[in-house]
Amino acid sequence: MSVIGNVITAVVALLGVVLGGWLTLRNQDRSWSREHARQWRDIRLETYNEFLAAYRQYVAFTLEPTAKIAAIPHPRLPDQMMPFFDEAGRPYKEKFESALTAVRLVSDLPDTVRTCVYLVRAARQVAAARATLSEADLTSDSFANLWSAEKEFLAxxxxxxxxxxxxxxPGYE
Structure with a gap:
């Protein structure tokens, strides 16, 4: 009986070690998954903040009275114009385009990318309108579309x- 008792004790101890090891691995995997998700969330938050900053700078430059902007018809979107900036505005455009690419790189959901592209198009249309109008003559429709696109992206x-x-x-609808 003592041999059988020793075998049972050894098997129970071995099962305890295996179960303990499995639970430890499982907890480490869950912990790693949570940390990985948190890191990606932080990366996305930083990227979205950088995109919004670049967007705001782009729009602010567009509204500068001294901004020199030209526009030509978009080759693939017949109802839209493509804005072109002088040397002073080119860094704003490049930063904005780069931030768009970063959002497309890190975003996990297609809706975020779609709304980001929509916001970029709305900002480009304001810039294209600014090519032929002074900053004071821009229509409120352009800005309504821009603010709507911004709200969609934020959501x-x-x-x-x-x-x-x-x-x-209130007051920011």
């Missing part, structure tokens, strides 16, 4: 980051 980015829906801010 999509917040959803992807796992944040709650954007709170309504």
């Amino acid at each position: 999509a980015a917040r959803e992807e980051l796992g944040l709650s829906a954007m709170p309504r801010t």
Whole structure:
């Protein structure tokens, strides 16, 4: 009986070690997955912040009275114009385009990319309109489209980051 008892004790101890090892591995894997998800969330948040900063700088430059902008018809989108900037505006355009590419690189959801591209197109249309109009003569429709695109992007980015829906801010609708 003592041999059988020793075997049972050894098997139970071995099962305990195997179960303990498996649980440790499982917990480490879950911990690694949470840390990985947190790192990607931080990367996305930083990328979206950089995109929004580049977008704001692009629009601010577009509205400068001294901005020199030209526009030609878009080769693939017949109802849209493509803006071109002088040397002073080129860094804003390049930073904006680079930030768009970064969003496309790190975004996990197609809706975030779609709304980002929509925001870029709306900003480009304001810049293209600015090519023929002074900053004071730009129509409110261009800006309504721009602010709508911005709100859509913010909502999509917040959803992807796992944040709650954007709170309504009185006067900022």
